[in-house]
Structures are given as structure tokens and as C-alpha cells.
Amino acid sequence: MDMAAQMECVNAKYVSQKISKTRWRPVSAASLQQPEVFSTGSWDNENNKVCVWGVGEPAGFTMEDELEGDPQLLCECEHAGDVLDLQFLDQDRLVTASSTGAVTVYKLHPDNQTLSVAHVWDRAHRYQSANAPCTGVACNSPELISVGEDGRVILYKADQRGIVRAIENADNSTIHGVTFLRTTEVLTVNSIGQLKLWDFRKQGSDPAQILALTGDRVPLHCVDRHPNQQHIVATGGQDGMLCIWDVRQGNMPFSIMEAHSAEMWEVRFHPTNPDHLFTCSEDGSLLHWETSSGSDTPLFLQGRNSSMMSRSATAPAGGNQSLISAWLNGDSSKGKLETTHMLPSQTLSVNSLDVLGQCLVCGTDGEAVYVHRRVHV
Amino acid sequence: MEELDVEPTTTLIPGAGLKQKHLGFEWGPGDLLMYETNFKLQGPSTGGSDRPSIFWLRRDEDIYSPILRKLFNESHHIFVGLQNIKDDVPSKNKKAQFVSISKNYRSVIRACMEELQQVAVSTTDTQYSNQVSILLAIELIWNLCEVLFIDAAPAGSLLLHLLDWVRLHKADVDEKAREVLQSESPARHHAYWDVVISFVLQGRMDEARQVLQKQASLQPASRATYQLMDSLLHKMPVFNPGSTQTLTEFDMKWRHWHEECDRCLQDNSFASNRQLETICKVLVGDEDALLEQKELLGTWYHLLISRLLFSHPTVKPAELHYYAQSSMDMFLESHSVPEPLDSILLAAFEFDLHQVIKDCSIALNNWWFVAHLTDLLDHCKLLQSHNLHFGSNLREFLVLEYASGLFSHHSLWQLAVDYFDHCPEFGRVYLELQIERVPLETERKALKVLRICEQRQMNEQVRSICKIMAKRALSNNRLGSALSWSIRAKDAAFATLISERFLQDYCTRGSFSDLDLIDNLGPAMLLSDRLTFLGKYREFHRLYEDKKFTEAAKLLLSLMTAKIAPRSFWMTLLIDALPLLEQKEVIFSVDQTHELMFCLEELTSNNNELKSEHRAQDDDDDVESTKLELLRLALARNLAMAIVKEGTVEA
Numbered sequence A: 001m002d003m004a005a006q007m008e009c010v011n012a013k014y015v016s017q018k019i020s021k022t023r024w025r026p027v028s029a030a031s032l033q034q035p036e037v038f039s040t041g042s043w044d045n046e047n048n049k050v051c052v053w054g055v056g057e058p059a060g061f062t063m064e065d066e067l068e069g070d071p072q073l074l075c076e077c078e079h080a081g082d083v084l085d086l087q088f089l090d091q092d093r094l095v096t097a098s099s100t101g102a103v104t105v106y107k108l109h110p111d112n113q114t115l116s117v118a119h120v121w122d123r124a125h126r127y128q129s130a131n132a133p134c135t136g137v138a139c140n141s142p143e144l145i146s147v148g149e150d151g152r153v154i155l156y157k158a159d160q161r162g163i164v165r166a167i168e169n170a171d172n173s174t175i176h177g178v179t180f181l182r183t184t185e186v187l188t189v190n191s192i193g194q195l196k197l198w199d200f201r202k203q204g205s206d207p208a209q210i211l212a213l214t215g216d217r218v219p220l221h222c223v224d225r226h227p228n229q230q231h232i233v234a235t236g237g238q239d240g241m242l243c244i245w246d247v248r249q250g251n252m253p254f255s256i257m258e259a260h261s262a263e264m265w266e267v268r269f270h271p272t273n274p275d276h277l278f279t280c281s282e283d284g285s286l287l288h289w290e291t292s293s294g295s296d297t298p299l300f301l302q303g304r305n306s307s308m309m310s311r312s313a314t315a316p317a318g319g320n321q322s323l324i325s326a327w328l329n330g331d332s333s334k335g336k337l338e339t340t341h342m343l344p345s346q347t348l349s350v351n352s353l354d355v356l357g358q359c360l361v362c363g364t365d366g367e368a369v370y371v372h373r374r375v376h377v
Numbered sequence B: 001m002e003e004l005d006v007e008p009t010t011t012l013i014p015g016a017g018l019k020q021k022h023l024g025f026e027w028g029p030g031d032l033l034m035y036e037t038n039f040k041l042q043g044p045s046t047g048g049s050d051r052p053s054i055f056w057l058r059r060d061e062d063i064y065s066p067i068l069r070k071l072f073n074e075s076h077h078i079f080v081g082l083q084n085i086k087d088d089v090p091s092k093n094k095k096a097q098f099v100s101i102s103k104n105y106r107s108v109i110r111a112c113m114e115e116l117q118q119v120a121v122s123t124t125d126t127q128y129s130n131q132v133s134i135l136l137a138i139e140l141i142w143n144l145c146e147v148l149f150i151d152a153a154p155a156g157s158l159l160l161h162l163l164d165w166v167r168l169h170k171a172d173v174d175e176k177a178r179e180v181l182q183s184e185s186p187a188r189h190h191a192y193w194d195v196v197i198s199f200v201l202q203g204r205m206d207e208a209r210q211v212l213q214k215q216a217s218l219q220p221a222s223r224a225t226y227q228l229m230d231s232l233l234h235k236m237p238v239f240n241p242g243s244t245q246t247l248t249e250f251d252m253k254w255r256h257w258h259e260e261c262d263r264c265l266q267d268n269s270f271a272s273n274r275q276l277e278t279i280c281k282v283l284v285g286d287e288d289a290l291l292e293q294k295e296l297l298g299t300w301y302h303l304l305i306s307r308l309l310f311s312h313p314t315v316k317p318a319e320l321h322y323y324a325q326s327s328m329d330m331f332l333e334s335h336s337v338p339e340p341l342d343s344i345l346l347a348a349f350e351f352d353l354h355q356v357i358k359d360c361s362i363a364l365n366n367w368w369f370v371a372h373l374t375d376l377l378d379h380c381k382l383l384q385s386h387n388l389h390f391g392s393n394l395r396e397f398l399v400l401e402y403a404s405g406l407f408s409h410h411s412l413w414q415l416a417v418d419y420f421d422h423c424p425e426f427g428r429v430y431l432e433l434q435i436e437r438v439p440l441e442t443e444r445k446a447l448k449v450l451r452i453c454e455q456r457q458m459n460e461q462v463r464s465i466c467k468i469m470a471k472r473a474l475s476n477n478r479l480g481s482a483l484s485w486s487i488r489a490k491d492a493a494f495a496t497l498i499s500e501r502f503l504q505d506y507c508t509r510g511s512f513s514d515l516d517l518i519d520n521l522g523p524a525m526l527l528s529d530r531l532t533f534l535g536k537y538r539e540f541h542r543l544y545e546d547k548k549f550t551e552a553a554k555l556l557l558s559l560m561t562a563k564i565a566p567r568s569f570w571m572t573l574l575i576d577a578l579p580l581l582e583q584k585e586v587i588f589s590v591d592q593t594h595e596l597m598f599c600l601e602e603l604t605s606n607n608n609e610l611k612s613e614h615r616a617q618d619d620d621d622d623v624e625s626t627k628l629e630l631l632r633l634a635l636a637r638n639l640a641m642a643i644v645k646e647g648t649v650e651a
Helices: A003-008 B066-083 B091-121 B126-150 B157-169 B172-182 B192-201 B205-218 B220-235 B247-266 B274-283 B287-292 B300-311 B317-331 B340-349 B353-363 B368-379 B394-407 B413-421 B427-435 B443-455 B459-475 B479-488 B492-509 B515-519 B522-527 B529-545 B549-561 B567-581 B590-613 B618-650
Strands: A010-014 A019-024 A037-042 A048-054 A072-079 A083-090 A093-098 A103-108 A115-121 A134-140 A143-148 A153-157 A163-167 A175-182 A185-190 A194-199 A209-212 A220-225 A232-237 A241-246 A255-258 A264-269 A276-281 A286-290 A314-316 A334-336 A338-341 A350-356 A359-364 A368-372 B023-027 B031-036 B054-058
Touching: A010 B066, A019 A083, A019 A359, A019 A368, A037 A072, A037 A083, A048 A083, A072 A103, A072 A115, A093 A134, A093 A143, A143 A175, A185 A220, A194 A220, A220 A264, A232 A264, A232 A276, A241 A264, A276 A350, B066 B091, B066 B368, B066 B413, B091 B126, B091 B368, B126 B157, B126 B340, B126 B353, B126 B368, B157 B300, B172 B192, B172 B205, B192 B205, B192 B274, B205 B220, B220 B247, B220 B274, B247 B274, B274 B287, B274 B300, B287 B300, B287 B317, B300 B317, B300 B340, B317 B340, B340 B353, B353 B368, B353 B394, B368 B394, B394 B413, B394 B427, B413 B427, B427 B443, B427 B459, B443 B459, B459 B479, B459 B492, B479 B492, B479 B515, B479 B522, B492 B529, B515 B529, B522 B529, B529 B549, B529 B567, B549 B567, B549 B590, B567 B590, B567 B618, B590 B618
Parallel strands: A019 A350, A083 A134, A134 A175, A175 A220, A264 A350
Antiparallel strands: A010 A368, A019 A037, A037 A048, A048 A072, A083 A093, A093 A103, A103 A115, A134 A143, A143 A153, A153 A163, A175 A185, A185 A194, A194 A209, A220 A232, A232 A241, A241 A255, A264 A276, A276 A286, A286 A338, A314 A334, A350 A359, A359 A368, B023 B031, B031 B054
């Protein structure tokens, strides 16, 4: 689909706060509904907030066509410090990571009209004498994990006051992001370009595995796991490169792709159609990546031999793809990877994105939230 | 001292200047700091028994309005787009682009105004309604400038644009019309004739005819009179810039129509109906009749446009100022003083751009408007010749003022960067001075600030930001982070300092912390000698752990002989050599053992010199001498074994 047509469905709303994180509220797996509620976190304000927005039509009120999907504020709650990460634990609880080092669980009441603090782990991340910013949280209800600039990895259970386990000095560098790989395994990325795998069944403070880019120690800022094939992981770095890793084999990325011209702040596989991937960056762009394992329109990612490729380059592909992910398909006959810009030209950083069903939401330092309700996946 | 344009306004600061204290002040980029001094006219100072207060004054309060923030963010986007218009676009296309950009700016103002209006209705706080009226004025001025300067419409089209302008800003007619038409009996509504005449005054003849129809159908007796008026209104010629009709042809046609109206008035065609007669007098441009409608006109500039419509529809831009001045004189009571808005609009009609900008700067409480308008006018090449005796030029001066205000805001500072980028003369200096002062609460924010600096090759600032972060990490005992930051800053001195800390930690704990980083230093190792040593020393440990003893021994020796290791660390290195010397097989060759011995002697002879100066404690001496004995013994034994081994091989 061409760029202009994609951009037509984008709805921009200025919200008077720089947005650090945007997340869709999960919809129940059984229903085929599109998501209608999302949450945002702000940063760098005197008073930061967590807000919940609705994009569905309110009952008894017919909107004009052009206003369709204009996000309406449902409720908000103060947040101490910058919101550095935000995740839904389940349909009615969300978790934030704060620059004050706190991890907070918010409860979203069923009518979507009130948001309140359910529990705070104050100073979860800290130095000896000062607070350390908490940079990321990952949820796998009821468990959650937080990471921070202090290099600690902390495991909690949402309904327990104390912490379950803390790995002190898990990293000498700042941990920028975290995601669950499996129930007992998490992945972290740090500021010296390493991807570390932690197994909570093991004691001690050593990671089960360390994967790294060779040489340059380019910081990694974000990580996401393939929803179906859990060994496939995507990361984004300070130089804007997108890396695809296979954690089962090798300690180096499977492929590296030039994506953005500045820090990549978030990378997301589409949760139900993982041949699609989305990235956003400090350079103000949001990219939609599409690869395919179908034989009619094969769009493959090239393998590990050539470590660099530019966007929409054509790579040799072929073979039997039925079992192998398109993202890792190294030796297939022919195919290509297509990327599309999803936002109109824009100068300020796109800090966060989330995609669910056909809906995508992202937030920027230009104090705008963009909602796209017809993403072609 | 220059003459003042206006008397400066007095701002009362609550609590300041009590007890006859003298005040001092310091200008900030968007604010002012005031403080009470200890200065006394007579007698000694009381010694500061009461603490002096400091007051922080914000100059541009609008920046803190949450709704206006949308205006700042959206217009930032338009501003950046405008700066990127290429010079090589043909000037004809350019004009269309500029007009469309001007319209974009105005639509942002309107959107903001509508939101403020909604809030203003639901609150008693007057600040919102004040902001609405300011935005209304801003949009009014901007729109007029767009018509006169940016679009620069020629005679004929000019009036059409001015009519649009007045219609847009006198929209209460539509509201009133809706009220009348939705009432039970519109023709009997008390505002019925007001609506008809208002439509006529704005040149909206079709709408006036529609409303008039209601009355006509009620009065079959005066049907002919209504029909006559309907036909006059219907026939009024309107210039069509798209057609082949020339301005002269239009003028001719218009004069015919005008004469026809005049004839109707002369032969008393409307004598039976006072309102219709009034309308007819308006149509012929009767000034008294127009002035009678002062209430409906509301402003002198509406009077001006209505006068032009009915008397001078082919007015040329250069003639505007004459009609503008006279309309203002006619409209305003002789004793009333024109408001600032009146003078600004008049200056615009006089095509005095600099007066417009100057008056706006004085009258409005924010820099947003003048900065963006001046920038746009400058792109249209309308401000070329004007240079200021301070700063660079008018455009840059105003953009810098606006951007500095933004930069003083805790969150909007990011927007200011692009404005500074487009100030060729002083923008960079401003940015350099301000960016270093952005508080860095998190690494993520630091990375964003760094990105801004790195993109602009601001090496000094990059270094300083990294240093701040490195120092903070160091004080929090995060050596790894601290080292990463100083490597990024290419700060050799600080890298040396941190390497020392690593080595100290090793000496006290016997193991390295932060192996991840040290093991992966790569070429960054060469940043400082001490860092190189740290990396190499760690490499020695790794070789030793991997049981690559020969390589480990070689590396260890070279660290001393190549003077990579600091002298203070040699003893540690020699002790590290002990287990290698004690291995069953010979690792250090004869030559290497000699070199080791030489190092040891060099170290001890120096130490003895030092010791004669400072008497160290006896306990330490004991430990030291035991170490020395052990080393000497091990070296001697190794030498013997090596000689035997090498001799055996040769034989």
C-alpha cells in the first residue's frame, strides 16, 4: 500500500505533554474486537501523568466522519517522575517504570472512568545514596520484572507487597529494556550493546547467555520477542539499526538492518501477524516492516552472511519456509523486505508505539498521539 | 537613551520591596530574577538578621498554558516545513505555498481558540476568555496581513479577499440569522431587519434575498417593492478574477448598477418601506446611512470594507490607507482614543509592515505571533532592507526571543532547538549556551540532548554532557557506566581516573568488577594509557584463566617493559607472576626471567630511595620484605630451571 494512502487513516491529537509511552489495553483473546482503549505516559513535565484514552464512539453520540477515532480522554492519574515504561499487566491493571526508581501498579476501574494507584514499590531501583531511574518493566501476569540504570533486575508478583527476587549488579551498565522470553526467562538489553538472557530457575547473578554485537558496543534501547517463535528476538540500537537474533544459536545477531538515523526507541512484532514489525525512532519516523513466508509474494530477510542491508533491498531467498520464520530465512530463492513510513514528515522523536489488531498508536516529543486504525497486516 | 515607544507598564511583585529594601535583578532567557539587596543608604548593615527574598518572574506566562502548548507544537511543525521550502521553486508556485502556510498557521490558531472558548464557557476564570480575545486579535491581524502582504491581491480581487476577512471575523451574523430563521415567525422577529442589513453590509446578497423573501411573502401588497429590491440585490455585479472579464468591464457594469440603485432612491421607489429604503441607501454607498448601522458594523474596519464594497469596489492596494484612515475617523468618536488593535490594523492598511510588527510586539503578551509572522513575511522577501542596530535582523531577533522563551520551559525546550537552527547569525550560540543547562534527570534525557549536540557537531557540549553523566555514575559507584560515558566523551583524563578506580578495586578485592565492559573495550582502550593498561591487564587474567600460560607470561612482562603499567602497579604484576614461576613446567625463559629480575631491582632501588625519605610503618615493611624474599626465591629457582631446560634442548 502506498504511503499517502496509509497516512490518510492517521489521526493526530495534540495532548499538551510529551509522550514517552503508548500501550493498547489488551482485548480478550476470544473476541475479534479491535482495541478501543489505550494508555499513555508523559515525561519531562513538571507534573507527569498516566492517561487512559478511548477511540471508540461514545454511546449516544454520533461523530462526524473526520472526527471518527479522535481519542477522548477517559481518565488520568498523576505520576511521580517521568514515565519511562508502561505495560498492561492484564485488562485492568497497568504498570509503570518511573525516573524516581519506583514501580507502580495502577488499577483501571471497569467503567474506564477512574485510574488509581494499587501498589507502589518505592525506590525499587536505587544507588547507595540516590534513586536510580527504572528504565523498563515487562509483565507476564502475575509476574513482573523491572530493570534500571542501577543494573538491577527485580522480579515481583503483582499481588505481593515485597519483591520476589532481585539480581543485584546484574549489569555493570544501564539496562535499557526487558522482555519475557518464556515464563522463567527474561531478556535484557544494555548500554554496551549486549543482549542478556536470565533464567530465574538459576541462582546467582550471572546471565544464562550473553549475546552481543561485535566491536562497537553500540547501546541497545529496545527488545521484542517473536510472538510464536520465542527464539527470535528483535532489538533496536542507538545507531538506529534493527537486529534480528536467534537466541538458540550463536552469540551474534542473525541480521542487521539499517532502519533509522537515530536511536530506535521501540520495536514491536505484530502480535498475531508477526511477519509485520514496527519500529520508531528519535529521528521522528515510524516504520512498518513487512516480510512474508508465503510462496506467492515471498518477501524474505536475508541471512547471516551479509550482515548489512538497506531498507527494501532485495535478497536471495527460497527453500521450504513452512517451518522457518521469514525473519530468519537465510537461504531462500528470492524475496524482499518492504518498509513503509507510517507518519507524515515529522521532526521530533517518536518515543513509543504499540500495535494490536489493525490498530497502531504512537506518541511523540511533539506532544502528539497518532492513532492508525487500519494498519494493513 | 532611545525614545520610548510606550510608557512601560508597572508590574507589582507581591512581597517585594517591603521594609525599604533595594532590589537588584538579573535577566534570564525567558524570565527575570529579582532579589533584595543588603544595600543601606546610611549606617552599617544590620548583619542580615532577616533573610532576603528572591523573586522569579516569568515574562511569557502563555508558555505555561496547557492549551496554548498545542499551538506551539503544531506551529513548530509548520515553521520547520516553511524553512525547508527550496529556493529554486518558481516564485509563482512559492506564493501559493506561502499563502497555504499562512492559512495553516491560522487554522492552528482557530483550533486553539475554539478549545479555549469551550473551556472559558465552563469556568469563571477570566484567564481563558482573555486568551481567547488575544487569539482572536492575533488571527484578525494575521489574516489581514495574509491578504495585503502575502497574497498581495490586485485591485478587484483585493475587495473579495477583504470581504472574506470581515465575514470570517464578524461571524455573529450567522448566529443571529440562525436564531431568526428558526424562530416561529422569522419575519416578525425583532432582529429580522438586523440580519438582512448585516448580510447586505457584508455583501452576502443571496442570503439577504432569502431572508427578505420571508417578509415579502407576508406582505403581498408591497410585492412589487420587494421584487425591485430583490432584483437590485440579485443584479449587483461581483468581480470574478477567474473569468475573462477585465477590471474596466467590471467597473462599467458596476457603475450601471450603481446608477440604477441611485435612480430607485431618487424616484422614491422605496418610500413606502423605511427598511428597504435604508438598504437602498447602503447600496448606493451613502455614508450617513452606513454610519447609522454602526451597531451592526461593530468596528471601523467593517465600515471600511462596506464603504469600499458600495463605493470603490476596484480599490487599489495603494489607495487603501486613505479610506482606512477616514473610516476610522468617521467611526470613532472624536474624543475616543484608538485601541492598540486599531493602530495595528491601520498600520497594515498603510502597508507599514514594521509598524505592525513593532506595535504587535508591544501590545501582545507573547512572542509567538510576531516571531512566526515576521518569519513568514521574511520568507516572502518583504523585510529585506531592514537591519537592526542590535542583533542581526528583525526576523532573527524575534525568533530568538521566542525560542529563548521556549527553552526556559521544562518541557518545550525541545521545540526551541529547530528555531535556533534557523537563526543563522546567533542561533548556534544561543543553543550552545542553553543546551548545557538542561537538567539531565535520566540517561534517556541525556541521550536526547546528546543527539541534538552530536547532530550539530557541538563537541564542547557533547564532552560536557558526557562528563556530567560520567561524574554522576562515578559518585553512584557505577564504574562501568562512568567509563562508558567518558569513552563516549573521548575524555582521556576522566577515563584514566576511572581506570585507577578499577585497579584500586582490584587490589583491594582481588577480582574485577564490570568485566562486561572491560572485556569489550576494543579500540576504545587506546583512549588513555591507564585504560589501555586496564584492558591489557584484564586480558592477562583471561589468558591465565584459559591456562594459556606462555602468552600470559609474555603479556605480563611486556606490560612492564613497554612501560604500559604504572610503576605503582609493578609490585602487583610481579606478585601475579609468582604462580607462573611456581608452575611445574618452565614458562618464563632465561631472558624473560632476567627481565623480570631487572624490573624487580628497578622497583626496589626506587623504593629504597623513597623509604629513606618517608619512614613507613614496620608492619608494612615486614609484609613487603616477605613478598620480596618470595619473589627473589621464585625468580632464582625459575632462572635455574630455565637454564637447565634451555641447555638441555640445545644439547
